[in-house]
Amino acid sequence: MSGKKGSCGDAEQQCPAGRNEMTLDELPVGATATIVKVLSKTRGRKKFADVGLVPGQELLMEAHAPFGGLLRVKVMETSMALHRDDAANIVLKTGE
Amino acid sequence: MAKRFKIALAGNPNCGKTCIFNALTGARQHVGNYPGVTVESKSGRFELDGMEIDLVDLPGVYSLSSSSPEEEVVFDELTKPGIDLILNVVDSTIPRRSLYLTTQLAELHIPMMLVFNMSDDADRKGLKFDIPKLEKYFGSPIVRTVGCRSDGIRPLLKKLAQTLTELEDHGVPMLSYGADIDDAIAAVAGRIDALGTTAYSHVPSRFFAIKLLEHDTAAMRLTVFHPVAGAVEEQIRHLREKHAIEADTFMADRRYAMLAGACRDTISMSQAKRREISDRIDMVMTNKILGLPLFFLIIYCTFWFTFVCAEPVMDWIEVFFGWLGEGVKELWDPAVLPYLRAMVTDGIIGGVGGVLVFLPNILFLFFAIAILEDSGYMSRAAFVMDGVMRRFGLQGRSFVPLVLGFGCNVPAIMATRTIESTRDRTVTIMVLPLMSCSARLPIYALLIPAFFAVKYHALMMWLMYVIGVVIALVAARLMKATLFKGDGEVYLMELPPYRMPTFKSLMLHMWDRGRMYLQKAGTIILATSIILYICNTYPEKQEFQQDYDAAIAAVQERQTGVEPGSDIAKQLEEQIIRLENARQAELMAYTISGRIGQALEPVFRPIGFDWMLTTASIGALAAKEVFVSQLGILYAEGETDSGSVPLRVRLARNYTPLQGFCVMLFCLLSIPCLATLAIIRRELNSWKMTGVEAVGLFALAYILTLIVYQTGLLFHIGVGITG
Structure with missing residues (x-):
């Protein structure tokens, strides 16, 4: 589950969005995707890593909160709420 | 003399840890604060087969990464000498996630016992555990429990007694994170050993080597380890160059990889995952359209319960204090110590009675809040309200305390404990007194009819409440923009599955708060x-x-x-x-x-x-x-x-x-x-x-x-x- 690398390697700039690549805040409700990388500029990157938001992990977008702000994501069988701004730093890959 | 043991209770948030703590210690608990932070400290004592046990309930955390005040507290507590055993509560329905903390606790080489909690749910989910294999892997005995029912606690007590008598020969796990990282750990650990420091000699140098390698702030703060900083950076550089992995998250990545491997060998799933009931409830509760109206309905019910249901009890208390004052007046001859008599009857009984009248309110309110919290709804409420509250510099969890402030500011301020972010909590507390509490109502009720025409009465009353709310929201915004500037803590909140609260824990919750008020x-x-x-x-x-x-x-x-x-x-x-x-x-x-x-x-x-x-x-x-x-x-x-x-x-x-x-x-x-x-x-x-x-x-x-x-x-x- 570890060691998979995103298509844009470890370059620190924003990844050019590939065909199947998007960030977590763009993932529609009900869709699943796999984490490619968590940008290193992300605040609290370690906190996210500790709850399982690490490359290779699959997640499911469960819900968007009313009036913006929070996203509800299921990762490793646990529902986590996180902020849209932080989610924009998590790069995903959908489908195979 | 009975033998004494100090046991630390550790686990993730929402793993049923508090339930186990309550079941073990009953009402014999001491609740306080860790010095300097607003993290609640809980300890209790109980006896087991003639052994006296001090149980410390550590705050629930996912990791020992010191990325929150709770995690720092846990780090500090566990690196202090004197802990005889760690009791690690694991939610066995989600083993891969819950055991993540266990991999870090294991590195402390303190004897540990694992409590696989909620095993009934795990069975229902079709999870099968190879317990002997897992025990060997973590070098710790494992007991399966079903939460806080007494039939779930009994096997725990039995295993605990046995473990405590065999503390001398507890197993030591040797966890492997992959050859590259294991080498780096060994290199740094060697440098730490060479320092010959004694301050943390009870903790294996390996533990600190790992923490330093992942740039853990609490470990990096310890001055005794500053001399090895160069060696640590060298190892990190090496890892980055050779394996393209980064310091702050590579350990998390490797721990999860290691657990995935361990779980593959020891845990099997016999039936396909089904959509849990909890998720189905949430389709409605956190629905984008229905979520807010449902939240307001639930809050309304809470108020109704607090103020309407508590009313008869309050009347009894009022009658009681009236009767007490009169009784004392009658029995106390006015000629004897007249000043003291007047002070006791009019001052003390009147004054204290006037406050104790609100005790039923407080108890009913905290009973209702305990239901919302223990069932798991509170985090849904925060999720649903967050978008609205954030516009005013507050967050979802600020809402309930602010609304409670209309009743009485005191329990409302106590209710801010559900806000995890210290900054948001401070701002919420600071603006809370602007919520017009029910004690201010008599003032309006006296003055408005005195000065204003009948047609303006309701408007004036409404105006007073609105002025308070508007100023509170503006003040929160201003404080966030000035005193509490910056991005603050990263918001990450678990929405645990819904659970039926137990009566015992509801009562304990209520009593905790009631006692403070008394x-x-x-x-x-x-x-x-x-x-x-x-x-x-x-x-x-x-x-x-x-x-x-x-x-x-x-x-x-x-x-x-x-x-x-x-x-x-x-x-x-x-x-x-x-x-x-x-x-x-x-x-x-x-x-x-x-x-x-x-x-x-x-x-x-x-x-x-x-x-x-x-x-x-x-x-x-x-x-x-x-x-x-x-x-x-x-x-x-x-x-x-x-x-x-x-x-x-x-x-x-x-x-x-x-x-x-x-x-x-x-x-x-x-x-x-x-x-x-x-x-x-x-x-x-x-x-x-x-x-x-x-x-x-x-x-x-x-x-x-x-x-x-x-x-x-x-x-x-x-x-x-x-x-």
């Missing part, structure tokens, strides 16, 4: 009742401007012979009341409160207050509703409640509507009662912030009232006497 009533309220009583009574004036007794006697003489019920009789009756009132007012002006009010009058005159209003607002420090009774005494109504028409008539004769409005505005915004200040100090754990709060609120109230009063005077708004 302590407050027994200390600060008792003291302020006595002080206020003394200030309102002494020194007693002996020489009056006129001989009231003689004047009253003269009127009474004229009463004889006058037909009762006639106009003249009524006039005479009124004369007597007026004389008695005048004497009361003279007495009051002579007392400490009266003198303070007169001395401060120049300060308060610019906002439209005379010495009597000033005196009453000082009294309101004890409790807001005291303002009304103080004013009653000053206008010599004796015992007054807000329904008294004569007091209103007097007020209308003496003050303008503008002054009336200014009084309400000042009472709404200024320093809350002393009980609120005391609870703010306790919850913020800071005298300085409490001082800032008190001065800030006073300044806010004074300046706003000044602006309103002077503007009103300038434009002649509401300056005519209406009475």
Whole structure:
């Protein structure tokens, strides 16, 4: 589950969005995707890593909160709420 | 002497840890705060097979990464010497996630026992565990439990007793994170050993090597390890160059990879994952459209439960204290220690009773909150409300405490403990006193009808509440933009599956808060009742401007012979009341409160207050509703409640509507009662912030009232006497 690398390697700039690549805040409700990388500029990157938001992990977008702000994501069988701004730093890959 | 053991209880949030703690220690708990932070510390004691056990309930955390105050507390506690055993509670329905913390605890090489909790749910989910293999892997005995029912605790106690007797030969896990990282760990650990420091000799150097390699702030702060910093950076550089992995997250990545491997060998899933009931409930509860209305409905039910259901109990308490006061008065001969008698019956029983009346409110409220929290709804409420609250610099979890503030600020401030972010919690606490609590209601109820026409009553009342809310939200925004600038903590909140709360934990929850309130009533309220009583009574004036007794006697003489019920009789009756009132007012002006009010009058005159209003607002420090009774005494109504028409008539004769409005505005915004200040100090754990709060609120109230009063005077708004 570890060691998979995103298509844009470890370059620190924003990844050019590939065909199947998007960030977590763009993932529609009900869709699943796999984490490619968590940008290193992300605040609290370690906190996210500790709850399982690490490359290779699959997640499911469960819900968007009313009036913006929070996203509800299921990762490793646990529902986590996180902020849209932080989610924009998590790069995903959908489908195979 | 019985053998003593210190056991630390560790686990993720929502893993059922508190439940197990309660089941083990019962009510024999000590709840406090860790020094310097607002993290709650809980410890308790129990006996097991003749062994005495001190159990420390550590805050629930996902990791030992010191990325939150809770995690730092856990790190500090676990690296202190003296822990005989770690009891690690694991939610066995999600083993891969729960065991993540276990991999870090295992590196401490402190004897550990794993509690695979919620095993009934795990069975239902179709999870099968190879327990002997897992025990070997973590070098720790494992017991399976089903939560906090007593039949779930018994095997735990049995295993615990056995483990404690065999502490000497506990197993040591040797976890492997992959050859590259294991080499780096060994290299750094070697350097730490070479330092020869003794401060942390009870913790394996390997533990700190890992922490330093992942740039853990708590470990990097320890000065004893500063000499190895160079070696650590070298290893990290090496890892990055050779394997393209990064310091702050590579350990997380490897731990999860390691667990995935371990779980593949030891845990199997026999049936396909089905959609859990909890998720189905959430389809409705956190629905984008239905979520908010449902939230408001649930909050309404909470209020209804708190205020309507508690009402009969409150009546009983009120009756009881009335009866107690009368009883003491009857039994206590007025000739014996008359001052003390008056103080006990009027001051203490009246004052403390007046506060204890709210105890049912507090208990019912916290029972309701405990249901919302233990069931898991509270985090849904925060999720649903977050978007709205964030616009005002607050967050989802701030909402419930703010609304509770309309009832009473004290329990509302206690309820802010559900807010995890220290900054958001501080801001919420600081603006909370601006929520117009129910104790301010009697003031409005007295003044609004005195000064305003009936058609404006509801509007004025509504206006007072809205002013409070608007200023609170603006203040929160301003504080976030100035005092508490910056991005703050990263928001990450778990929404645990819904669970049925147990009655025992609900009662414990309720009792925790109730006990705090009782302590407050027994200390600060008792003291302020006595002080206020003394200030309102002494020194007693002996020489009056006129001989009231003689004047009253003269009127009474004229009463004889006058037909009762006639106009003249009524006039005479009124004369007597007026004389008695005048004497009361003279007495009051002579007392400490009266003198303070007169001395401060120049300060308060610019906002439209005379010495009597000033005196009453000082009294309101004890409790807001005291303002009304103080004013009653000053206008010599004796015992007054807000329904008294004569007091209103007097007020209308003496003050303008503008002054009336200014009084309400000042009472709404200024320093809350002393009980609120005391609870703010306790919850913020800071005298300085409490001082800032008190001065800030006073300044806010004074300046706003000044602006309103002077503007009103300038434009002649509401300056005519209406009475």
